[in-house]
Amino acid sequence: MAEREVLTKLNSVAILGFHDGSAGQVEAWFEEATGYHIACFVHEAAEPLNIDVAAENAKRATRRMEYPTLTTFKGRPFIVSDNWLEQLIKLGINKVLPLTPNNEVRLKQINKCRQHGMELVSAIHPSVTILDGATIEPGVWINAGSLIGYKAEIESGVLINTGAQIDHHNVLKQCCQVDPGVVTAGNVTLRECCHIHTGATIINRIEIGRGAVVGAGAVVIRNIPANCTAVGVPARVIRERG
Amino acid sequence: MAEREVLTKLNSVAILGFHDGSAGQVEAWFEEATGYHIACFVHEAAEPLNIDVAAENAKRATRRMEYPTLTTFKGRPFIVSDNWLEQLIKLGINKVLPLTPNNEVRLKQINKCRQHGMELVSAIHPSVTILDGATIEPGVWINAGSLIGYKAEIESGVLINTGAQIDHHNVLKQCCQVDPGVVTAGNVTLRECCHIHTGATIINRIEIGRGAVVGAGAVVIRNIPANCTAVGVPARVIRERG
Amino acid sequence: MAEREVLTKLNSVAILGFHDGSAGQVEAWFEEATGYHIACFVHEAAEPLNIDVAAENAKRATRRMEYPTLTTFKGRPFIVSDNWLEQLIKLGINKVLPLTPNNEVRLKQINKCRQHGMELVSAIHPSVTILDGATIEPGVWINAGSLIGYKAEIESGVLINTGAQIDHHNVLKQCCQVDPGVVTAGNVTLRECCHIHTGATIINRIEIGRGAVVGAGAVVIRNIPANCTAVGVPARVIRERG
Numbered sequence: 001m002a003e004r005e006v007l008t009k010l011n012s013v014a015i016l017g018f019h020d021g022s023a024g025q026v027e028a029w030f031e032e033a034t035g036y037h038i039a040c041f042v043h044e045a046a047e048p049l050n051i052d053v054a055a056e057n058a059k060r061a062t063r064r065m066e067y068p069t070l071t072t073f074k075g076r077p078f079i080v081s082d083n084w085l086e087q088l089i090k091l092g093i094n095k096v097l098p099l100t101p102n103n104e105v106r107l108k109q110i111n112k113c114r115q116h117g118m119e120l121v122s123a124i125h126p127s128v129t130i131l132d133g134a135t136i137e138p139g140v141w142i143n144a145g146s147l148i149g150y151k152a153e154i155e156s157g158v159l160i161n162t163g164a165q166i167d168h169h170n171v172l173k174q175c176c177q178v179d180p181g182v183v184t185a186g187n188v189t190l191r192e193c194c195h196i197h198t199g200a201t202i203i204n205r206i207e208i209g210r211g212a213v214v215g216a217g218a219v220v221i222r223n224i225p226a227n228c229t230a231v232g233v234p235a236r237v238i239r240e241r242g
Numbered sequence: 243m244a245e246r247e248v249l250t251k252l253n254s255v256a257i258l259g260f261h262d263g264s265a266g267q268v269e270a271w272f273e274e275a276t277g278y279h280i281a282c283f284v285h286e287a288a289e290p291l292n293i294d295v296a297a298e299n300a301k302r303a304t305r306r307m308e309y310p311t312l313t314t315f316k317g318r319p320f321i322v323s324d325n326w327l328e329q330l331i332k333l334g335i336n337k338v339l340p341l342t343p344n345n346e347v348r349l350k351q352i353n354k355c356r357q358h359g360m361e362l363v364s365a366i367h368p369s370v371t372i373l374d375g376a377t378i379e380p381g382v383w384i385n386a387g388s389l390i391g392y393k394a395e396i397e398s399g400v401l402i403n404t405g406a407q408i409d410h411h412n413v414l415k416q417c418c419q420v421d422p423g424v425v426t427a428g429n430v431t432l433r434e435c436c437h438i439h440t441g442a443t444i445i446n447r448i449e450i451g452r453g454a455v456v457g458a459g460a461v462v463i464r465n466i467p468a469n470c471t472a473v474g475v476p477a478r479v480i481r482e483r484g
Numbered sequence: 485m486a487e488r489e490v491l492t493k494l495n496s497v498a499i500l501g502f503h504d505g506s507a508g509q510v511e512a513w514f515e516e517a518t519g520y521h522i523a524c525f526v527h528e529a530a531e532p533l534n535i536d537v538a539a540e541n542a543k544r545a546t547r548r549m550e551y552p553t554l555t556t557f558k559g560r561p562f563i564v565s566d567n568w569l570e571q572l573i574k575l576g577i578n579k580v581l582p583l584t585p586n587n588e589v590r591l592k593q594i595n596k597c598r599q600h601g602m603e604l605v606s607a608i609h610p611s612v613t614i615l616d617g618a619t620i621e622p623g624v625w626i627n628a629g630s631l632i633g634y635k636a637e638i639e640s641g642v643l644i645n646t647g648a649q650i651d652h653h654n655v656l657k658q659c660c661q662v663d664p665g666v667v668t669a670g671n672v673t674l675r676e677c678c679h680i681h682t683g684a685t686i687i688n689r690i691e692i693g694r695g696a697v698v699g700a701g702a703v704v705i706r707n708i709p710a711n712c713t714a715v716g717v718p719a720r721v722i723r724e725r726g
Contacts, residue, residue, distance in 0.1 A: 021670045025634035028616035061655040061673035132270035145631045147387045150267035151306045163649045165405045168263045171303040181667030183423030185440040186263040189303035198669040199685030201441030201459040217685045217703030219459025374512035389629045392509035393548045407647045413545040425665030427682040428505040431545035443683030443701040461701025
C-alpha cells in the first residue's frame, strides 16, 4: 500500500484503473488539459497485483507498455485495496476519475463514490468535438478524435474511446463503453454497461440493452436485448447470458 | 401559415426541412458560422403538419427531440405550403438552404429555386476539413467532423453527415446523401440522389448509380446500378426499383 | 530526362512517385507545411512513361486527375530512370520523400537511399492528431484527418491515408500501407509491406504478417500470416502467395 506516498494537493484526483492503454494514456495529458493533479492510481482487489510482464510482453510487439509495480504506476502511487475508498478519504482525496475497464465494476465504484460524497471527474481529450446541446455528466472518459453529437446525453462512467462518433440525440446510459472508431447514427440508446467493440456501426433509433456486447465491426440494424452478444453484418445475437 | 411573422433581414435564409437531426442541429450553429439570418423553416406540403409527438417520443429514449408546431419550429416561423417559393419571394427572402431529407424532393426544390432566381446557400460546419482543390457548389450541408478530399467535387443539394470522409477526386452529383461515418476511397462517383447509409465503405473508382441506396455498413467493391439497393460485405444488390 | 531542369535549393526534396491521389495531393501542401522545396518527382523505370490519359479518364468521372508528361508532373521536373538515385546525387539533392505506391518497391528504394546517405523526409498533414509518446521515423506519409495513438511506433516508408486511426501501442513496420478510414485497436502490429485496405477494422493485439493484404471493410479478429490475403467479416484468408 502506497498511501503514505500520496501527495495530496488541492484538486487531487485518484484514477481508478491502471491499464497503459486507458489510465496510462490519460495520465499523459490529463493534468495539462484539466488543471487537476493526479494523486494516485487505484485498483480494487483484496490481494496485491502481480503482473507477469514477460507474459504480457509476449502478447504484443511493442516494448513500451508500462505496468505497475506493487506500489507505483507511472511514477505515481498505486493503491491496491478493497478499501480504496476509505483510504482515499483518509488521504483527503475527494475526486475520482473512474477508468476501471470492467463496466459493472466501474458502475459499483461510481455508486460507492456517490454514497460517500466523492466528486466524479471527467477526462475529455482537447481534440474531442462536442456539438451543440450535448450534455455530459461528470466521470466520463472521451478519448482523442471523438465526436459527441447534437443533444447527445452522456451519463457518468461512460468510456468513449479514440475517434468514436456518437451522433445526435443519442443517450448513453451509465458505464457503457464505446471502442475506437465506432459510429452511431441518430437517436441511438446504449443502456447501462453495454460494450460496443471497435469499428461497429449502429443505425438510427436502435437500442442496445443493458450489459449487451456488440462485436467489432458489427452493423446493428435491430435492437439488441439486454445481456446478449451480437456480431456480424447485419448483427445477430450469438449468445445470451444469465 | 406564419408568413406574417417572418422578420426579413438582409441575408435572410429560409431552411427547407424541419427535422431536429438535420435542420434542427444546423440551426444551432448556422448563423454564427455564416453570418446569415434564419428567417424561417419551410415544409412543402398541401396540408398543415400534425406531428404525433407522443408516438415520435416512443421511438427513442431521448426527450430532447424538438418538433414544429403548426406555425413555428425552434421559435422561428414555420411555413407549410405547396406555394412556399411564392411565399418566400413575397416575403423578400431570396436565399434557401435545402435540407429536405428526401433526395428527389430536394432536387425538385433546388431546380425550382434556380428557375426563380433564388440563391442557394450552404451549411458547412466549422470543424469540417476541406483539402486542396476541392470544389463545393452552393446549397450543400456538410456536418461536423467530415473531410472533403483533394479535388473532390461536391454539387448542389448534397448532404454529407457527421464524420463522413469523401476522398480525392470523388464526384458527388446533385442531391446525393452521405450518412455518418461513411468512407469513400479515391475517384468514387455518387450519382444524383443516391443515398449511402451509415458507416458504409466504398473502394476506389466505384460508381453508385442515380437514386441507388447503399445499406449501413455495406462494403462496395463493384459499381451499383441506378435505382438499386445494395447491402452487405461485399455489397450485393437486393432490390431494384421501377 | 529532366534533370537539367531541376532547380536545386537548400532543403530540396525529391518525391518518389507521381500518382495524383498520393504524390499529387501531397504536392499541394507539402512545401507550406514543412518548409522544404520539391525539386522533382521520380519514377523508377527503365523506359519513359507513356500514360494513356484517355484510357485513364475513362475509369473515373472526374476530369481533374493530373498525369505526368514525359518530363514534368504538376509543373515540376519528372525524372524517369533506373538510375534515379545517381541522378539525384549528381543534382545535389540529398532528401527523399518516398511515396511509391508499391510497398516492396518503396522498401527497396528506402534501403537504397540509406546506403547512399540520402535523408528520408516525411509528409505529415497539419490536420493529423499525434498522441503522447508516439514515435514516427522519417520517410512516412500521414494524410489529413488521421490519428496516431499513444505510444504508437511508425517506421520509415509507412503510408497512412486519409482519416485512418492507429491506436495506442501499435507497431507499424517499414513500408506497410494503411488506406482511408482504417481503424486499429490497441497493440496491433502491422509487419513490413502489409497493406490494409479502405475501412478495414483490426481488433486489439492482432498481428498482420509481412506482405499480407487485408481487404476493404474486413474485420480482423485473428492474426493474418505473412503474404496472405484476408477479406470479410470476420476476415478469412482467401489466398496465399508463394
